[in-house]
Amino acid sequence: MLEKTPAPQPETGWRALLSGGNAVHSLILSGGVALHALNIYVVTTIMPSIVREIGGLEYYAWSTTVFVAASILGAALSARLLGIAGAGGAYAIGALVFGLGTLACAVAPSMAVLLAGRAIQGFGGGLLYALAYGVIRQVFRPELWTRAIGLISATWGTATLIGPAVGGMFAEFADWRAAFWSLLPLTALLAALAFSTLPRKATGEEGRTPLPLLQLLLLVGIVLALSIASTLKTTIEQLGCVGGALLMFLVLLLVERRGTGKLLPSGSFTPASPLAALYATITLLMIGLQPEIYVPYLLQELHDLSPLLAGYIAALMSIGWTAGSMTSAHWHGERAKRTIFAGPAFGFVGLALIAVFMPMMAADFLVIAAPLCFGIIAVGFGMGFAWPHIVTAVYEFAADGEAEKASSSITTVQLFAAALGAALAGLTANLAGIETPTQEGVATATSWLFWLFALMPALAILTAGRVWRARRKTA
Structure with missing residues (x-):
């Protein structure tokens, strides 16, 4: 009796993605x-x-x-x-x-x-x-x-x-x-x-579902309010804009829960839902990236680097993001699931290194260059390392019939979190005194900025833990 020849398995490597119709x-x-x-x-x-x-x-x-x-x-x-x-x-x-x-x-x-x-x-x-x-x-x-x-x-x-x-x-x-x-x-x-x-x-x-027009307007309103806050001069005005943004966010939660037209998939605002944990992880990681906008300025102000060199050092974060994505994108199983923990951990370590070494004005830049550059790379690497598997997890937990909404929601949350983080970074930097005329004042503001934003990936480790537990229950 002849044994059946097993059917050939489809290729799953990079070659399959980058050849033919794919x-x-x-x-x-x-x-x-x-x-x-x-x-x-x-x-x-x-x-x-x-x-x-x-x-x-x-x-x-x-x-x-x-x-x-x-x-x-x-x-x-x-x-x-x-x-x-x-x-x-x-x-x-x-x-x-x-x-x-x-x-x-x-x-x-x-x-x-x-x-x-x-x-x-x-x-x-x-x-x-x-x-x-x-x-x-x-x-x-x-x-x-x-x-x-x-x-x-x-x-x-x-x-x-x-x-x-x-x-x-x-x-x-x-x-x-x-x-x-x-x-x-x-x-x-x-x-x-x-x-x-x-x-x-x-x-x-x-x-079959109405457009979530009110939620979209509220999202845009939150971004605009925080953007305006970062440009205002007095603390009272800034806090007023932040208060307005918080009020709009609370209204957004209420409308999303009770409205018929949903902005995000079902369960996204339910605290115990794995989707809520995933969106929280995306938001925290994206916010943690945003102090990057100050890296070129701080390298020039605190360490007298040229604009060109400062720009290239800041670009290390993007290189880290690309390297992280290409490292983990082909992983599967348990190893892939662990990236959702590891990515935020890299981000926290990176921001902590920047918070420690960026303000060191008295040190020769060559002495602090290696740990500072490693920190900048680590922030981007952590985001890229976790991102493919965070997105796949959103696909996994989306309810039947909501696949397309889940897919679009990833970008909505990512862009909103980036805009929110940039506005908060500007507000934090201004309140910490980054515009002070002395280098010592700038250094102090730098330390506050990066240590506070290091809390974001630290919290993301906790939200990733909720995703891990939800996956173990469904396994």
């Missing part, structure tokens, strides 16, 4: 994320050139604020668009919106037009970024999901490293408009590839 899908998903991320960091670099030509210095920070706020809206609405237009149609629409915003920025004669273009760009970029997580489930086998998420995460980290260099090149040649024009061919290529290769069948999963 390669095109990987290019589209990572390309949409790259456009969104590159745009953020290119524009951050060219903004000084923009305000020199068209004015509007008083609205300098709003270029980022309106972009992120609109990105939150786009991310939250991506599941509805995916259910109506299918993957191919949704990507094409997202790219079209992003392209229209980019065109408006390229021809902007004033800051008002530029800000309108940035809002349109942000909405399209938020769609593209969130769609990547939703489409992963449609075009890849489950055993490739963590690698695909790792690729997206690595793309984001790489874009944050390349973006300032690209923006600097256009600023060097005094042609900031060309930075926007250069994005349009890439956007058109992405739209064409997505529409011709991704599934265009609409799932209709989200079609």
Whole structure:
């Protein structure tokens, strides 16, 4: 009797993700994320050139604020668009919106037009970024999901490293408009590839529930209130804005619990739910990353480094994020589950090292460079290390019929937490006295900033423990 030859097992390595039809899908998903991320960091670099030509210095920070706020809206609405237009149609629409915003920025004669273009760009970029997580489930086998998420995460980290260099090149040649024009061919290529290769069948999963418009407005309101707070001068005004943000958050919780249209999947605001623990972990980790915005300034102010060198050292966080994602993305089983603990631990150690060594003005920088750089890398590495498996866990715990909502919610929570963390970092730094005219005062503020934000990944270790216990119960 002849023994049956076992059926060949499908390949699950990087080669399977980056070859054949999967390669095109990987290019589209990572390309949409790259456009969104590159745009953020290119524009951050060219903004000084923009305000020199068209004015509007008083609205300098709003270029980022309106972009992120609109990105939150786009991310939250991506599941509805995916259910109506299918993957191919949704990507094409997202790219079209992003392209229209980019065109408006390229021809902007004033800051008002530029800000309108940035809002349109942000909405399209938020769609593209969130769609990547939703489409992963449609075009890849489950055993490739963590690698695909790792690729997206690595793309984001790489874009944050390349973006300032690209923006600097256009600023060097005094042609900031060309930075926007250069994005349009890439956007058109992405739209064409997505529409011709991704599934265009609409799932209709989200079609039966009302849009969570009030929750979205509250999310944007919280971000704007905290952003305004970080620019105000008096403590009373700052605390007033923070109080307003807290009030809006409480209203958001109430509306989300009682409303028929939900922003997040079922159970996301139930304390005992594993989804609530996962979203809390994402939020805490993203907030913990945000003091990064002060690293270049502090390296120049406290250690007299050149802007170029300070910028490259700050970019180590992005390199760490990419390295972390590529390290753990192919892990499975118990080892993969432990990354949700290990990632926050890396983040805590990294922020603690920065808090200790960044304020050391008297020391020769060469003496503190190694532990300081290791700390910066560790913060990014921890986020990238845990991210693919946090996202996979969200897929795992989402209720039946809410897969697309769960996918879009990842980006909504991530972008909201990043904007929230950036606003809180600015508020904390200002209250701690980072604008003091003495280096000693700046050093003290630096210590307060990084030690306080080190609490975020420390708390994330606790929320990750709740996820671990929930997984053991369902195993």
